[in-house]
Amino acid sequence: MNNPKIKIQGLDLHIHKQHILKGINLEIPANKITVIIGPSGCGKTTLLKTINRLTDEYSGVKHSGSITIDGIEVLNTRNGLTEIRQKAGLLSQRPYPLPMSIFNNVAYGLKISGRKRKSALRPRVEHLLRMASLWEEVKDRLNDPAASLSIGQQQRLCLARGLAVNPDIILADEPTSALDPLSSQAIEQKFQELSGQYTIVMVTHILRQARRIADYVIFMYLGEVIEFGSAEEFFSNPKHEKTKAYLSGVFN
């Protein structure tokens, strides 16, 4: 692959002597949707959080190997942690809106990424809420607490807030698992629209969802990447025995 957006080489990660990620090598293409699948506990969330450097905040984590974004090392560096995190935004499994109003949740993203001018905030917030397909539902209640939104709306709010820091990459950890079918569909659609401008890496347990939106698929098993390929190949012609077994539902 020429010019991968994210390049992971020989990534190993231990938590308190437990070997969680084992020798991961991956090249994730730019402006595509790459889906990570694999049984529970195989390290999908940990992999996403390592790319975002959130694993730095866990106790007892040791890693080796290298991760680059646009050719720039992001794993073995002490500098620019906030920039790295802003470049690769993380959408968590369940939405965590901040304890402030709907408007301020999005504005918070703008503020911490350095856009502080009050007058510029309002149109930017509207734009971002529109991008997350939430504007129509909240435009009359922007000052209400974010907690007053439904879970599906909260997840879209978190998406808007994530987009506010102007990332290149969206790391999404089962973003639809807490949502109803309609809200899930909204997020899926959004991701497909966004994949033109953003590199999206998404974890899912729903194979049908993976089939619907994936450009590339990664299959992980017990901390290793077993198979990685374009979606058509991956689903129509899986090479590895374990992948075949997983796709046929043996692990579920």
Place this chain on the structure above:
Amino acid sequence: MKRVEEIFFRTLMYGAVLVITGLLFLIIYSIISKGASSLSWEMVSQTPRGGYYFGKEGGILNAIIGSLYLSAGATALAFFISLPVALGMNIYLAKYRRMVNGLRFILDLLWGVPSIVYGAFAFSIMIMVGARASLMAGIITVGVFIVPIMIRAMDEVFKTVPRGLTESALSLGATFTETSFGVLVRQCAPGVVTALLLGFGRGIGDAAAVLFTTGYTDYIPGSLSQPAATLPLAIFFQLGSPIEEVRERAFAAALLLTLIILLISVITRILSNRFNKNRINF
């Protein structure tokens, strides 16, 4: 069997509630019944005449003002130390779990140390450097004495914030400081206010730590380097008086102290409920 259990615990619960509220009302009743008659405008608007020990004239304005200065100063001082520490323990240092738990243990020990020990310790330092009892010395001593209380009180509420919420801010690229104030303090505003109040209450109610460090005087302190009177000591000295009227004034002072604490509790409750609007419930 289930029913017996149910009845047993319910009786226990109601019993406990009854005992506690009963005691509370008994205390308040005895303070009011003994102090209300001496409580007058003169008491709260004048400084004592004829000395605090034998004097029946004048008021205890010196102790009211002194106590307010002292505990406000100590609370502010302790707050500026405690907030960053409590935040740090739950964000910046959160991954060093052993260290944070060790710190908690030490703070709990310090919480348990009686205030007279802080007072004696501060006094010995004051003798070493040749400092005299002053408002400043009292503020520092009481401030230090309520720091562990405030840190642990805030720490306990910050601990309840789900990891995912802090992570969601950090993963946006928020710095530790931005996460602290954008997430923890906002989410826990009522708890932070409670910690503040707890510290203030301990400060204003304490007699032992201020005895050697702040001294006592019939005058309103004009600067930080002067000694100051405090309400608990006003109660203490007046209760020791052989004169019946002076002892009654002690109860009036106690009533005032109770009223001040009550007033501050109510105000902070109202304020903290206003912060509560945007809280996320998990």
